[in-house]
Amino acid sequence: MSIQPRKGTAPGAQESAPAPRRSRLVDLTERYALLAVWALIIVIFGALKPNTFLTGANFSTIFGSQAVLVVLTLALIVPLTAGDYDLSVAATMTMSAMTLAILNVNEGWPLGLAILAALGVGAVIGAINGTLVALLGIESLIVTLGTSTFISGVVLWISNSNTISGIAQPLINAVVVNRILGIPLEFYYGLALALVLLYVFEFMPIGRRLLFVGRGRSVARLSGIRVNRVRWGALLVSGVISALAGVLYAGTLGSADPTSGLSFLLPAFAAAFLGATTIMPGRFNPIGSIASVYFLVTGITGLQLLGVQTFVQELFYGGALVLAVGLSQLARRRDAPQGE
Amino acid sequence: MADAAPPRIALRGLSKHFGGTLALDHVDLDVLPGEVHGLLGENGSGKSTLIKVMAGFYTPDGGELAVNGKPVALPLHPGQFRSVGMSFVHQDLGLVDSLSVLENLRVAEIVNSQPRWRISWRRERARARETFKRYGVRINPDAAVGDLKPVERGLLAIVRAMEELPGDGGLLVLDEPTVFLPKEAVDRLFALVRDAAARGTSVLFVSHDLDEVREITDRVTVLRDGVSVGTVTTSETHETRLIEMIIGRQLAALSPAAPAEAAQRPIAMSVEGLRGEAVADVSFRVHEGEIVGITGLLGSGFEQIPYLLYGAHSAAAGRLQLGDAAYDLPRLTPSAAIAAGLALIPSDRANDGSVASLPVAENIALAVLDKYATRLTLQRRRMRREIGQLMRDFDVRPDDPTLPYGALSGGNQQKALLAKWLQTQPRLLLLDEPTQGVDIGARQQIFERIRVTARETGMQVVCASSDYEQLALLCDRVIIFGRGRVWLELVGAEATKERIIEQCFAAMAAETVGVVA
Numbered sequence: 001m002s003i004q005p006r007k008g009t010a011p012g013a014q015e016s017a018p019a020p021r022r023s024r025l026v027d028l029t030e031r032y033a034l035l036a037v038w039a040l041i042i043v044i045f046g047a048l049k050p051n052t053f054l055t056g057a058n059f060s061t062i063f064g065s066q067a068v069l070v071v072l073t074l075a076l077i078v079p080l081t082a083g084d085y086d087l088s089v090a091a092t093m094t095m096s097a098m099t100l101a102i103l104n105v106n107e108g109w110p111l112g113l114a115i116l117a118a119l120g121v122g123a124v125i126g127a128i129n130g131t132l133v134a135l136l137g138i139e140s141l142i143v144t145l146g147t148s149t150f151i152s153g154v155v156l157w158i159s160n161s162n163t164i165s166g167i168a169q170p171l172i173n174a175v176v177v178n179r180i181l182g183i184p185l186e187f188y189y190g191l192a193l194a195l196v197l198l199y200v201f202e203f204m205p206i207g208r209r210l211l212f213v214g215r216g217r218s219v220a221r222l223s224g225i226r227v228n229r230v231r232w233g234a235l236l237v238s239g240v241i242s243a244l245a246g247v248l249y250a251g252t253l254g255s256a257d258p259t260s261g262l263s264f265l266l267p268a269f270a271a272a273f274l275g276a277t278t279i280m281p282g283r284f285n286p287i288g289s290i291a292s293v294y295f296l297v298t299g300i301t302g303l304q305l306l307g308v309q310t311f312v313q314e315l316f317y318g319g320a321l322v323l324a325v326g327l328s329q330l331a332r333r334r335d336a337p338q339g340e
Numbered sequence: 341m342a343d344a345a346p347p348r349i350a351l352r353g354l355s356k357h358f359g360g361t362l363a364l365d366h367v368d369l370d371v372l373p374g375e376v377h378g379l380l381g382e383n384g385s386g387k388s389t390l391i392k393v394m395a396g397f398y399t400p401d402g403g404e405l406a407v408n409g410k411p412v413a414l415p416l417h418p419g420q421f422r423s424v425g426m427s428f429v430h431q432d433l434g435l436v437d438s439l440s441v442l443e444n445l446r447v448a449e450i451v452n453s454q455p456r457w458r459i460s461w462r463r464e465r466a467r468a469r470e471t472f473k474r475y476g477v478r479i480n481p482d483a484a485v486g487d488l489k490p491v492e493r494g495l496l497a498i499v500r501a502m503e504e505l506p507g508d509g510g511l512l513v514l515d516e517p518t519v520f521l522p523k524e525a526v527d528r529l530f531a532l533v534r535d536a537a538a539r540g541t542s543v544l545f546v547s548h549d550l551d552e553v554r555e556i557t558d559r560v561t562v563l564r565d566g567v568s569v570g571t572v573t574t575s576e577t578h579e580t581r582l583i584e585m586i587i588g589r590q591l592a593a594l595s596p597a598a599p600a601e602a603a604q605r606p607i608a609m610s611v612e613g614l615r616g617e618a619v620a621d622v623s624f625r626v627h628e629g630e631i632v633g634i635t636g637l638l639g640s641g642f643e644q645i646p647y648l649l650y651g652a653h654s655a656a657a658g659r660l661q662l663g664d665a666a667y668d669l670p671r672l673t674p675s676a677a678i679a680a681g682l683a684l685i686p687s688d689r690a691n692d693g694s695v696a697s698l699p700v701a702e703n704i705a706l707a708v709l710d711k712y713a714t715r716l717t718l719q720r721r722r723m724r725r726e727i728g729q730l731m732r733d734f735d736v737r738p739d740d741p742t743l744p745y746g747a748l749s750g751g752n753q754q755k756a757l758l759a760k761w762l763q764t765q766p767r768l769l770l771l772d773e774p775t776q777g778v779d780i781g782a783r784q785q786i787f788e789r790i791r792v793t794a795r796e797t798g799m800q801v802v803c804a805s806s807d808y809e810q811l812a813l814l815c816d817r818v819i820i821f822g823r824g825r826v827w828l829e830l831v832g833a834e835a836t837k838e839r840i841i842e843q844c845f846a847a848m849a850a851e852t853v854g855v856v857a
Binding site for chain 2: 220282
């Protein structure tokens with residue numbers, strides 16, 4: 001597996017010196033460093049721009065506007081945990097939003113039915129990815145790179161490259177208009193989904209199977225896990241959650257456009273890998289993913305309020321991705337002592 | 341051995357700790373010029389740490405090094421071992437499979453030498469031929485290293501290391517070079533080592549194979565728990581004495597095998613007409629509670645049997661009868677095999693047996709996850725508690741279930757895997773090289789556990805191994821393979837190490853002249 005995101009390499013037959021146990025302090029530092037840095041940048045921006053940064057409206061914007069990215073990141077960490085990349089999450093999201101818009105606006109379907117159809121499209125895409133990867137044994141990176149581009153083409157085709165607006169108001173209300181504690185409801189949807197995934201990853205047997213499939217495919221197979229079925233399922237789930245992100249995206253904008261969603265891919269990867277360095281270092285984890293999304297967005301928003309130009313967003317996400325992968329490599333290396 | 345000359349290398353008071361653990365505790369070691377010096381010890385005794393300090397990989401806490409009587413400051417810089425006249429062959433040999441023999445042989449020189457405008461491959465090739473000739477090794481310099489036989493790879497690595505030694509012979513360090521080699525390959529390797537020693541090279545031979553150490557070394561130093569237990573002259577020291585030095589106690593006698601009795605019990609499992617990539621038409625039967633060894637020379641196909649029976653490699657044909665149930669082997673998958681009551685402990689612990697970066701508890705629990713699952717939730721606390729108990733039960737040390745699996749020593753890793761699978765109460769346990777990289781103390785515990793479980797629960801055991809001594813110790817019956825077929829069975833007292841070796845070669849020889857058993 002040449003491009004496994006994280007595959008434990010193990011000491012072979014040679015003796016290994018006993019692993020030094022880390023102190024509790026180091027452990028805690030590693031877990032919560034990201035949260036501490038997050039708090040620190042809030043304090044810094046707050047001090048520099050108390051009137052614009054430290055306002056309820058700003059935080060409401062930060063939390064609300066990024067719920068789509070949160071959900072997309074959560075879609076991504078499922079196949080990543082199982083050792084597969086899904087580069088098609090952003091395209092699937094766009095496809096889902098566009099499907100919803102066309103059916104709801106152009107075809108006049110009721111909203112509920114249009115949402116179900118959008119989620120169904122995500123499931124179909126996930127199933128196709130899963131079949132190509134797990135059953136035909138093609139590298140997931142290649143498969144999803146291909147399907148991603150293919151889906152983007154389909155979106156342009158069915159939309160005639162137009163933005164479709166006029167999505168039914170109830171969806172917009174349920175996503176961005178209605179608020180709890182001043183934060184749009186979509187934030188809570190992302191949070192709820194993260195808690196569900198946390199439960200599945202940590203407290204259900206399938207979470208353990210997912211983890212072993214990702215870390216040691218051969219071990220998993222010889223332990224009786226149906227590896228291909230798990231990988232197939234992970235990609236299916238990724239497709240459905242991406243489609244859910246698409247529904248939220250359509251609700252956020254009140255419309256669907258054929259291209260803007262595609263720019264979510266890199267931030268989602270950055271947040272997923274950065275999330276794997278915190279809360280539960282060394283593992284892709286939902287809470288870490290959420291924390292990373294908001295950490296990155298806080299930084300970007302703060303810099304923009306200081307008057308830094310919009311290109312800072314690209315610098316931030318790109319840099320964070322490379323840094324995060326580097327850090328999670330270090331965490332992994334520490335977890336698998338190589339005879340010291 | 342020249343008594344007057346100073347030692348080729350002398351280590352004094354070498355110490356090294358990792359966290360709270362002392363891996364080396366004031367170790368002394370002298371290797372004399374032209375001597376083959378063994379370094380023995382269990383996994384985790386500090387052998388590797390010692391070697392890595394000598395290679396400049398670790399910084400010791402304290403200690404002194406003298407080379408030919410001249411003090412050398414520790415720690416060595418990376419690569420400095422070359423200039424003080426040391427050369428290393430590590431267990432993984434350090435060869436690049438995708439490059440040619442020639443490129444591998446000259447890699448150090450090509451990478452390290454003065455910049456050159458052009459490498460004359462013709463001249464390099466001629467030099468390589470000449471080098472191989474000097475050592476009496478026949479390897480094609482243009483072959484890809486990945487295509488070489490294991491023995492050729494070993495020889496290449498050693499020739500390369502010897503070429504780097506200085507004129508006075510220097511010190512050649514061999515770190516478990518024979519682990520993956522069949523016996524005849526080991527002999528060729530040893531011939532090379534003896535030649536080198538005769539020409540004045542000192543050799544430090546690190547191993548946990550007692551027979552090999554006794555065969556090749558002049559003196560032996562034994563490490564235990566980071567302490568040097570002593571240095572003895574090999575020819576004057578009895579094997580049992582060496583074992584006592586290694587494990588720090590006398591060996592408990594294994595419970596005696598009862599082969600005649602095993603053969604009288606009913607047949608519990610049979611294999612009919614198994615065919616696969618490397619095996620043709622294999623059939624055999626196993627009695628209830630019987631431990632059957634399967635062996636042969638490398639390439640005779642025996643090593644495939646556990647994986648074919650488990651559905652891990654796909655068989656072309658064959659049936660497995662287990663009790664009343666019959667299974668079609670080409671259609672068997674590992675998950676179906678587990679459901680049928682099979683368990684497999686593969687030889688490649690690092691890739692097939694475990695995930696080193698995940699905790700021991702999760703590795704062990706993987707086989708029985710459903711046991712800890714209620715309708716919705718995994719009972720993590722109960723899992724951790726029960727796995728901890730299981731680890732104590734199997735004497736896995738340390739018995740901390742939250743430790744990463746990779747932090748355990750080889751012997752303890754294998755005990756943990758045995759615990760993982762025996763807790764499923766299998767009806768048929770398949771083993772492949774169960775004690776590879778396992779120290780002698782743990783080996784005994786593993787054998788005893790398998791014995792007792794087979795006797796008490798009537799579990800059948802099929803053990804593939806090329807360690808003939810181990811088979812003789814463990815098995816009620818040994819089946820010997822030659823070129824993909826069953827050649828012969830040795831029952832009970834017949835199955836001695838010598839008989840097994842003899843028959844492995846007989847199986848091979850018979851087939852080369854076209855006789856089929």
